[in-house]
Amino acid sequence: MLVTGGAGFIGSCYLRLVRRLRPDDLVVNVDVLTYAGNLENIQELAHDPGYRFVRADIRDQQTVTAALRQHDIEVIVNFAAESHVDRSVASAEPFLDTNVGGTLRLLEAARAAKVKRFVQISTDEVYGSLGSTGAFEESTPMAPRSPYAASKAAADHFVAAFHHTHGLDTVITRCSNNYGPYQFPEKLIPLMILNAFDGKALPVYGDGMQVRDWIHVEDHCQAIDLAVTRAAPGAVYNIGAENERPNMDVVRAILKLTGRDESLIRHVTDRPGHDRRYAMNATRIRRDLGWSPGHDFEHGLADTVTWFRENSGWCERVRSGTYRSYYDDQYAARLSAAGGNDSEGVP
Numbered sequence: 249m250l251v252t253g254g255a256g257f258i259g260s261c262y263l264r265l266v267r268r269l270r271p272d273d274l275v276v277n278v279d280v281l282t283y284a285g286n287l288e289n290i291q292e293l294a295h296d297p298g299y300r301f302v303r304a305d306i307r308d309q310q311t312v313t314a315a316l317r318q319h320d321i322e323v324i325v326n327f328a329a330e331s332h333v334d335r336s337v338a339s340a341e342p343f344l345d346t347n348v349g350g351t352l353r354l355l356e357a358a359r360a361a362k363v364k365r366f367v368q369i370s371t372d373e374v375y376g377s378l379g380s381t382g383a384f385e386e387s388t389p390m391a392p393r394s395p396y397a398a399s400k401a402a403a404d405h406f407v408a409a410f411h412h413t414h415g416l417d418t419v420i421t422r423c424s425n426n427y428g429p430y431q432f433p434e435k436l437i438p439l440m441i442l443n444a445f446d447g448k449a450l451p452v453y454g455d456g457m458q459v460r461d462w463i464h465v466e467d468h469c470q471a472i473d474l475a476v477t478r479a480a481p482g483a484v485y486n487i488g489a490e491n492e493r494p495n496m497d498v499v500r501a502i503l504k505l506t507g508r509d510e511s512l513i514r515h516v517t518d519r520p521g522h523d524r525r526y527a528m529n530a531t532r533i534r535r536d537l538g539w540s541p542g543h544d545f546e547h548g549l550a551d552t553v554t555w556f557r558e559n560s561g562w563c564e565r566v567r568s569g570t571y572r573s574y575y576d577d578q579y580a581a582r583l584s585a586a587g588g589n590d591s592e593g594v595p
């Protein structure tokens with residue numbers, strides 16, 4: 249198997265899972281190590297004889313094809329992507345390059361090396377935004393609204409086109425919002441946990457009543473592996489844990505778990521084009537592949553807070569360097585306009 253983006257949040261969880269489930273199989277991880285890629289996330293695999301790391305861009309078709317041939321790869325699972333919506337608002341180009349161009353190059357490499365299956369890790373954001381009721385189904389038309397979502401939808405179209413046109417065996421999974429260990433702290437849950445630890449302001453976009461459907465990353469990876477090993481060619485599966493929460497509820501839960509009070513909350517200028525509500529109907533994967541999530545949100549969130557508390561070295565390292573300037577660009581003006589500075593409340 250060749251996994252791309254295995255040094256990121258979800259890809260690293262998936263690598264740990266497949267090494268546990270199929271210790272006799274070889275897994276090759278192709279990752280270019282962007283700001284979000286971190287070999288510390290998969291440190292435990294560094295000396296594993298069934299694991300190889302290739303530092304390469306998924307757009308580098310030659311290197312990828314050589315890795316596919318050298319290791320006789322049967323399955324590609326494509327996690328590699330620019331994954332953060334706010335960054336796609338600031339600059340869409342890298343999203344087009346990696347998420348669309350990279351996926352296309354990978355599809356071409358898969359064809360050239362006669363790979364048996366290509367699994368694309370997609371997102372519920374391709375469906376757009378919901379009103380106060382209903383849930384996305386696999387038949388819901390794609391209606392992406394952020395540049396990130398547009399790039400993921402375009403990639404899904406290319407994957408489907410390669411299935412129909414070239415007969416490539418493809419599977420697409422579309423999951424809702426993940427949380428858990430090793431998540432890069434640009435995302436809501438780790439950002440709020442780390443700010444709460446430090447007694448810093450918690451920047452809530454707009455009224456904070458946007459709804460996301462949260463799933464533990466390990467449940468997502470279990471579902472992906474069922475799709476990898478058991479889905480029919482051309483299948484599309486929604487993945488979600490039926491766990492809708494307004495952002496304010498998530499932020500309040502984090503404050504409680506970290507022993508902080510609500511005075512840290514700042515309602516800041518909203519994300520442009522902010523999707524109001526996501527909710528997944530995951531009946532198909534539950535019914536066809538027998539998947540169900542194992543984590544409930546209350547325990548999963550508490551364990552995640554504990555993981556971040558116990559891994560302060562990891563947190564310090566990922567927040568050093570370019571993350572600081574990203575954070576300032578994204579939040580300094582918003583927080584100061586909201587009437588609180590970044591360090592307000594430091595005990």
Ligand code: NAD
Nearest residue numbers: 253255256257258280281282284285305306328329331426
């Ligand atoms: P992440 O940002 O944590 O990790 C992305 C990884 O891809 C990094 O290791 C990075 O170095 C690598 N990468 C980026 N560009 C690359 C390139 N051109 N070539 C090779 N490697 C490259 O992302 P994540 O949150 O782990 O998301 C993984 C996948 O899951 C993405 O495709 C994302 O769209 C999808 N997804 C994420 C979520 C979520 O909640 N995070 C939910 C549904 C789907």
Ligand code: DAU
Nearest residue numbers: 331332333371372373424425434435436451452453458495
């Ligand atoms: O739904 C799946 C998607 O979930 C994935 O495809 C994306 O890769 C992943 O980044 C995630 O996208 P979101 O935009 O939903 O996640 P994010 O953590 O950025 O934001 C979650 C919600 O919290 C969203 O409504 C915006 C809000 N938010 C986020 C940040 C970072 C805030 O209010 N304040 C913040 O500082």
